Amino acid sequence: MTSNFMQTARLALPILLLGMTAGCATTTDLESLQKQVAELKAAASQTGKTAEEARTVAGEAQATSVAALTASDQAKAAAAEAASNTETASQSAEHAAVEAASAAKQSGEATKKAVEALANSQMAASDAIHAKLMSYEAASRAANANAAIYSLKTRLTDEGVLSSAKEEECDDEASATGDSKAGENGAEPQPEKQE
Numbered sequence: 001m002t003s004n005f006m007q008t009a010r011l012a013l014p015i016l017l018l019g020m021t022a023g024c025a026t027t028t029d030l031e032s033l034q035k036q037v038a039e040l041k042a043a044a045s046q047t048g049k050t051a052e053e054a055r056t057v058a059g060e061a062q063a064t065s066v067a068a069l070t071a072s073d074q075a076k077a078a079a080a081e082a083a084s085n086t087e088t089a090s091q092s093a094e095h096a097a098v099e100a101a102s103a104a105k106q107s108g109e110a111t112k113k114a115v116e117a118l119a120n121s122q123m124a125a126s127d128a129i130h131a132k133l134m135s136y137e138a139a140s141r142a143a144n145a146n147a148a149i150y151s152l153k154t155r156l157t158d159e160g161v162l163s164s165a166k167e168e169e170c171d172d173e174a175s176a177t178g179d180s181k182a183g184e185n186g187a188e189p190q191p192e193k194q195e
Helices: 002-159 165-185
Strands: none
Touching: none
C-alpha cells in the first residue's frame, strides 16, 4: 500500500505541479482571452452599429432611388405630354398659317375687286359728267335753235312771208268753218292756197 501511495504520489506530484502550472497559465490566458473577447464584443458592437448605419443609409438611398424613379417617370410623362402638346400646337400653327394664307389671298382678291370697282365708279362718274355736259350742250343748242327759229319767224313775219299768229288763228277758224259747211253740203273741202 505504501508502494501504491508512492506510485500515486509520484504520479500525482507531477500532475499537481503540472496542474498548478497549467492553472496559472490558464488564468493569464483566460484574462487575455476575456480581454480579446471584450475587444471582439466591442468590435462586433461597433460593426453592428456601422452595419445599422449602413442599413439606414441603404434605406435612404433606396427611398431616394424610388423617388428618383418616380420623378423620372413623371418627367417622362410630362415630356410625352409636352411632345403631344407641341405636336398639337404645331398642327394648330400650320392650320392657322393655311387660314392666314387663305385670308390673305381673299383679301388680295377683295382689294383687286375694290380697285376695279373704284375704277369702274370713277369711269361711271366721268361718263355721267360727260353726259351731263352733253345734256347742257344739247340744251344750249336747243335754246340757240329756238332763238334762231323765233328770230327767223319774226323776220319772215316782218317781211310778210309768214302771216302773224293772229292771222293764222283767223285763217284756221275760217278753214274750220268752211270745212264744216262743206261737210254739211256734202262738198269736199278745198285745199288751202300755198303762197
